[in-house]
C-alpha cells in the first residue's frame with residue numbers, strides 16, 4: 167500500500183468558538199518518524215488532539231490509510247489503530263508495569279503473552295521491573311511503560327506528546343533511541359517535542375508550527391541546517 171499512513175489535511179479546528187489551528191497540514195508516511203516542533207502555545211498538542219477526535223474540526227480532513235476519520239470519537243480512533251501517549255498522567259501509578267501493559271491491550275485481549283514478550287524485547291529495562299509499581303520508576307522508565315502500554319494494540323501509527331519533557335539528557339537519549347527501535351519494529355511515529363535539536367536529529371521529516379499555522383517543513387537535516395529555525399529553537403538547548 168502506498169500513500170501516507172496518517173494525513174492531517176488542511177484542518178481548521180479549536181476549542182469552543184476559538185480557532186487554534188489554521189489550515190494545518192501534516193502527514194506521516196510508512197516507516198517514518200515525523201517531528202512537530204514549535205514554541206509553547208503553537209498548537210502542537212492541539213494538532214495531535216485533532217487526530218484523536220478530542221476537538222471539533224470545522225474544515226479539512228484527517229485520514230488513516232486513505233480513509234477519512236475526521237471527527238471520529240476517540241475510542242473508535244484508538245480501535246482503528248491510532249495509539250497515543252499524552253504528555254502527563256500516562257501510566258497507572260498504582261499498577262505494576264505488567265498490569266499497565268495488560269490494561270493497554272483492552273481492544274485486543276487475545277495473544278497477551280506473546281504481546282508482552284514483544285514489548286519486553288522492545289523495552290528490555292522493563293522486564294526486570296515487571297512486578298514493580300509504575301509510580302516507583304524513574305521518569306524515563308515511566309515514559310517507556312507509557313509507550314509500551316500504547317503499543318500493546320496493533321498500532322498503525324504512534325502519537326507521542328513531548329515524551330522527553332522534564333527528563334535528564336541521559337534519559338532523553340534513551341527515549342530517542344527507543345523511538346528509533348519502535349520505528350524499526352514497523353510502527354511509524356508522530357512526535358511533538360520541545361527538545362527540537364534531538365527531535366530533528368532523530369526524525370526523518372519535521373514540521374515547525376507557529377501560532378497555529380505551518381511555518382516550515384523539510385527533512386530533519388534540512389530543518390536543523392535552517393538559520394531561521396536555529397535562531398528560533400536551537401540556541402541555548404543542547
Ligand SMILES: Nc1ncnc2c1ncn2[C@@H]1O[C@H](COP(=O)(O)OP(=O)(O)O)[C@@H](O)[C@H]1O
Nearest residue numbers: 181184186204205206207208209210211212213
Ligand atoms: N482545552 C483547551 N481549551 C481552550 N484552549 C486551549 C485548550 N488547550 C489549549 N488551548 C489553547 O490552544 C493554544 C495551543 O495550545 P497547545 O496545542 O497546547 O500548544 P503547544 O502544545 O504547542 O504548546 C494555546 O493558546 C492554548 O492556550
Ligand SMILES: [Mg+2]
Nearest residue numbers: 210211212327
Ligand atoms: Mg503541548
